[in-house]
Each structure stands twice: as structure tokens, then as C-alpha cells.
Amino acid sequence: MKLDQKNVVLVGASSGIGAALAKVLAGKGCSLALIARREPQLIALADDINHNAGKTLARAYRGDVTQYETIEPLFDQIARDLGGIDVLIYASGVMPSVKRDEYCFEKDRAMIEVNVLGAMAWINVAAKRFETARSGVIAGISSIAGDRGRASMPGYITSKAALDAYLESIRNRISRYGVQVTTIKPGYVDTDLLAGAKTPIKAISPDQAAREIVSAIEDGAQVRYVPGFWRWIGMAVKCAPSFIMQRVNF
Numbered sequence: 001m002k003l004d005q006k007n008v009v010l011v012g013a014s015s016g017i018g019a020a021l022a023k024v025l026a027g028k029g030c031s032l033a034l035i036a037r038r039e040p041q042l043i044a045l046a047d048d049i050n051h052n053a054g055k056t057l058a059r060a061y062r063g064d065v066t067q068y069e070t071i072e073p074l075f076d077q078i079a080r081d082l083g084g085i086d087v088l089i090y091a092s093g094v095m096p097s098v099k100r101d102e103y104c105f106e107k108d109r110a111m112i113e114v115n116v117l118g119a120m121a122w123i124n125v126a127a128k129r130f131e132t133a134r135s136g137v138i139a140g141i142s143s144i145a146g147d148r149g150r151a152s153m154p155g156y157i158t159s160k161a162a163l164d165a166y167l168e169s170i171r172n173r174i175s176r177y178g179v180q181v182t183t184i185k186p187g188y189v190d191t192d193l194l195a196g197a198k199t200p201i202k203a204i205s206p207d208q209a210a211r212e213i214v215s216a217i218e219d220g221a222q223v224r225y226v227p228g229f230w231r232w233i234g235m236a237v238k239c240a241p242s243f244i245m246q247r248v249n250f
């Protein structure tokens with residue numbers, strides 16, 4: 001599906017990949033609903049997009065994905081404001097730093113609440129409406145982290161593995177109705193989430209990630225690694241024997 005002039009809901013649009021996606025999609029003339037908790041950042045982004053476009057393309061909506069009961073009414077309000085919704089992109093995510101010897105339930109819970117339950121809450125609402133309409137696109141920003149249990153950040157890795165499985169299940173449920181579900185698996189992207197962490201492979205810019213994500217959606221991809229070489233790394237990590245996974249620290 002070409003995304004030009006589509007009505008797009010972007011959850012997690014206040015910074016990083018989500019904010020970069022908003023700019024790329026605005027360049028395609030999309031009408032955008034930008035959602036996150038930090039309203040000033042959303043309003044500044046919407047103002048910037050609308051100023052450059054010379055018309056209102058972007059609207060800001062303050063929303064916390066962990067306030068699950070607010071999501072369905074917000075989805076319906078956005079549908080009324082935009083005159084329908086064609087695409088939902090779920091980019092919200094948190095990754096608090098976790099030390100190698102730290103076991104913190106509060107951090108694990110925060111990651112599950114935002115990265116998994118928030119995604120399920122938004123995607124359920126969209127899937128129900130898109131199935132009825134027999135059209136629509138759902139894209140979830142997962143991660144290479146979901147490919148294999150690893151010693152670093154068990155909670156984050158679990159959250160992304162769960163998101164992968166959820167997106168695949170929804171795809172298997174509603175692709176038969178003409179609804180596209182795309183799982184995006186970025187490698188390292190230079191955003192606040194990484195907070196300047198040293199990465200073994202150079203992080204790409206949020207702009208590059210956004211362009212590749214938009215291409216993946218337009219290509220009708222089911223699963224797309226961003227950039228593409230991460231697919232081969234993911235395959236190697238999935239095949240690695242456990243005794244190796246128990247010795248590495250990444």
C-alpha cells in the first residue's frame with residue numbers, strides 16, 4: 001500500500017523513530033495523529049510539520065499507552081477528527097538501563113506495560129475496526145532484541161519477543177481480510193532510548209530508520225529488519241547453541 005495521503009495514527013511520536021516517521025509521512029501528504037505523553041514535544045512537532053506543509057497535516061493528542069481504558073475512545077475521536085484511519089503505527093517503547101547483576105521487577109513491569117500491553121491495547125482496537133472495514137495497515141516497532149533470550153536486559157528482550165509473537169498472531173488472524181500487519185525489527189538507532197550507550201555496531205539515524213520503515217510498509221513486508229543486514233545477524237543469533245548464549249554478555 002502506498003502511504004501517500006493516508007490517515008495515520010502514530011503512537012510514540014514525541015521523539016526518536018516515531019518523530020522521524022511523522023516527518024517522513026508528512027512528506028507524503030499523510031494526515032497524522034501524533035500520540036505520546038510529552039505534549040509540548042508533540043505540539044512542537046505538529047507545528048513544524050504544519051508550517052512546512054502550509055496546512056494542517058498533523059494533530060497532537062496527549063496519551064499514555066498504560067491508561068488502557070482511554071485508548072478506544074481516543075482511537076474513535078481520532079477517526080472522527082481525521083475522517084477515518086488507514087494506518088496504525090505503534091512505536092512507543094521504554095528500555096530503562098538494567099545492570100548485569102540487577103533484578104528489578106518495577107523496570108520489567110514498565111517494559112511489559114508499555115512495550116507489550118500498550119501495543120495490544122492499541123492494536124486490538126485497530127484490528128477490530130480494520131477487520132470490519134476489510135482494509136488497513138498495522139505496523140509495530142519491535143526489535144532485534146526479540147529474537148533470542150540474552151543475558152542483557154531480560155525484561156526488554158521478553159517484551160519484544162512477546163510483541164513479535166503478538167504481531168504475528170494478529171497477522172495470521174486478519175491478513176485474510178486484507179489487513180496488513182508489519183513487524184519492524186530495528187537494530188541500533190541513535191535515539192534517547194539508547195541514551196548514548198556504546199553499541200558494537202554503529203547506530204543508524206532515526207531519519208534513516210523512518211525511511212526504511214515506510215518502505216517496508218509500502219512493500220507490504222510481514223517482517224522487516226532495519227537495516228536489512230540485521231536479518232542475517234538475527235538468523236545467526238537464533239541458531240547459536242545455548243552454551244554460547246550463556247557465555248556472551250550482549
Ligand SMILES: NC(=O)c1ccc[n+]([C@@H]2O[C@H](COP(=O)([O-])OP(=O)(O)OC[C@H]3O[C@@H](n4cnc5c(N)ncnc54)[C@H](OP(=O)(O)O)[C@@H]3O)[C@@H](O)[C@H]2O)c1
Pocket residue numbers: 011012013014015016017018035036037038039063064065066091092093094095114141142143144185186187188189190191192193194
Ligand atoms: N533506538 C533503538 O536502537 C531501537 C532499536 C530497536 C527498537 N527500538 C524501538 O523503537 C521504538 C521507538 O523508540 P526510540 O528509539 O525512538 O526511543 P524514544 O525516542 O525514547 O521514543 C520512545 C517513544 O515511546 C513513547 N512512550 C514511552 N512511554 C510511553 C507511554 N507510557 N505512553 C505513550 N507513549 C510512550 C515516548 O513518548 P513519551 O515519553 O512522550 O510518552 C516516545 O515517543 C521503541 O519501541 C523501541 O523499543 C529502538
